[in-house]
Amino acid sequence: MIPPSTADAGGDVPQSRPSVHVVAGVITDARGRILLARRAPGRELAGLWEFPGGKVDPGETPDGALVRELREELGIEVDIGAPLMVVPHLTPSRRLHLDVRHVRAWRGTPKGCEGQALAWVQPGRLARYDMPAPDRPVVAALMQPDRCLVTPSPGEDDGPWLDALAGALAAGVRRVQFRLHGVDDHRRRRLLAAALQSCGAVGAQLLVNGDAALAQEAGVGLHLPAAQLRGCGSRPVPAGQLLSASCHDADELALAEALGCDFALVGPVQATPSHPGQPGIGWARFEALREHVSLPLYAIGGLGVDDIATARSHGAQGVAAIRGLWGDGPAGQPGAAAAASAR
Numbered sequence: 370m371i372p373p374s375t376a377d378a379g380g381d382v383p384q385s386r387p388s389v390h391v392v393a394g395v396i397t398d399a400r401g402r403i404l405l406a407r408r409a410p411g412r413e414l415a416g417l418w419e420f421p422g423g424k425v426d427p428g429e430t431p432d433g434a435l436v437r438e439l440r441e442e443l444g445i446e447v448d449i450g451a452p453l454m455v456v457p458h459l460t461p462s463r464r465l466h467l468d469v470r471h472v473r474a475w476r477g478t479p480k481g482c483e484g485q486a487l488a489w490v491q492p493g494r495l496a497r498y499d500m501p502a503p504d505r506p507v508v509a510a511l512m513q514p515d516r517c518l519v520t521p522s523p524g525e526d527d528g529p530w531l532d533a534l535a536g537a538l539a540a541g542v543r544r545v546q547f548r549l550h551g552v553d554d555h556r557r558r559r560l561l562a563a564a565l566q567s568c569g570a571v572g573a574q575l576l577v578n579g580d581a582a583l584a585q586e587a588g589v590g591l592h593l594p595a596a597q598l599r600g601c602g603s604r605p606v607p608a609g610q611l612l613s614a615s616c617h618d619a620d621e622l623a624l625a626e627a628l629g630c631d632f633a634l635v636g637p638v639q640a641t642p643s644h645p646g647q648p649g650i651g652w653a654r655f656e657a658l659r660e661h662v663s664l665p666l667y668a669i670g671g672l673g674v675d676d677i678a679t680a681r682s683h684g685a686q687g688v689a690a691i692r693g694l695w696g697d698g699p700a701g702q703p704g705a706a707a708a709a710s711a712r
């Protein structure tokens with residue numbers, strides 16, 4: 370069922386709900402498994418699995434709170450590492466900020482000091498564990514690409530376009546939305562076949578923009594522009610085939626989530642030449658949209674690789690971009706592009 374739109378989703382969010390800052394740790398063992406704890410009976414959200422952690426007390430730093438929580442809950446001493454992401458999430462009673470950090474090193478043997486069960490989980494199996502809604506984007510951040518390239522239309526020749534795609538892949542892009550405007554069908558199919566080959570060679574995912582039939586035929590994912598998303602009554606491709614959507618407001622995001630989209634693109638966060646005259650929505654509005662849904666969201670609009678950490682701190686999976694990720698732009702590696710296309 371599609372959830373009704375919420376009155377406060379337009380950036381006009383009531384401040385009445387108390388804010389709770391929760392820190393949680395990604396603790397990894399020598400085999401790369403991640404530690405989950407099961408919320409004990411009688412507690413809120415009992416039975417769900419979570420990253421160990423808890424609320425930041427007044428006067429504490431987030432790192433200090435996480436060190437204390439992991440000592441109290443697991444009986445281990447930890448060194449806190451890099452931030453993973455902060456997920457803003459609205460519950461009926463409060464506004465949660467789930468602030469997840471990697472644990473760089475730990476000493477001792479984790480045990481369930483508060484009676485909670487523990488499990489060491491291979492990252493690829495995390496999705497099998499029933500976790501609170503704000504953990505879904507966290508699991509996605511651990512597992513899925515932090516960049517989504519949206520391809521620009523080609524110039525007269527295919528060569529430079531294919532070289533730039535190879536450059537983007539060489540620079541680490543692993544999710545590509547194939548979007549070509551003003552190109553005839555024959556050329557579009559030719560470029561798609563070539564793109565499929567380059568993406569397949571490095572294990573990058575490909576999604577075709579706006580053409581369900583072509584996506585089915587090529588056996589790749591489908592990206593829905595917002596207008597198509599709004600016209601969809603049910604999931605247009607089978608489960609297991611990637612589906613994403615472009616969303617600009619809470620209604621579109623609710624629809625994308627209800628359709629079972631794997632992720633969505635939200636923006637423009639900043640002004641961008643591809644949408645002249647349109648101001649960016651900014652990070653505050655991005656967060657206001659983020660906190661209503663739990664599907665992974667890429668921030669789009671005037672962003673590039675240098676913005677990934679900022680995007681993560683506002684609850685994004687990472688960034689989506691045309692210019693910012695294209696292999697002939699500042700983020701690309703022309704040398705690598707040439708080498709990749711020569712293979």
Ligand SMILES: Nc1nc2c([nH]c(=O)n2[C@@H]2O[C@H](COP(=O)(O)OP(=O)(O)OP(=O)(O)O)[C@@H](O)[C@H]2O)c(=O)[nH]1
Nearest residue numbers: 391392393414419420421422423424467501502503504
């Ligand atoms: N620790 C932790 N809390 C999470 C996660 N995801 C998530 O929604 N939460 C929510 O964040 C809040 C954290 O509360 P907590 O119960 O761990 O806090 P705490 O350790 O300080 O416990 P206490 O308040 O009972 O003393 C809960 O509402 C919990 O449901 C997660 O992955 N880890």
Ligand SMILES: [Mg+2]
Nearest residue numbers: 421422423424
């Ligand atoms: Mg806790």
